[in-house]
Amino acid sequence: MENLSKIKQNQIKLQLRYKQLIEQAYNLRETDSAMSDISEFKAIKLLNKLNRLRYLSREPAKKQLL
Template sequence: MINYRAEYRALTSKKVKIKKRLKLYKEYLRLIEDAYNLRQTDHALSDFSEFRATKVLHQLNKLKFIIGDSKLQAN
């Protein structure tokens, strides 16, 4: 017998992870753009933004490993 509740939880969990991945990706792009824009005016802030972007990228890579590199999109 198929356990529908477990399957539903697995699908819901995957959707949540995909949404989180999209949110992290947008944050990563914003941080990289900020770092680039700050490069000419404030080196310290640029470095800090790059550091934060690196941390976000690490989180993205962990999620990518967990859910796989699928092209699925959360509806």
């Protein structure tokens, strides 16, 4: 159970950072396209980590009886 709470806390932290990077990429799009691309790349890497954490923190499927 403790591991699950650590995963959830890490997810929240990564989600906030992901949103910041996406916003930064959007804001830089017109002025500095290279920095925008870098921010977007970092955001994509974070999204990949978030997806892995979502997989780890998912609820176990309940067996259905026939």
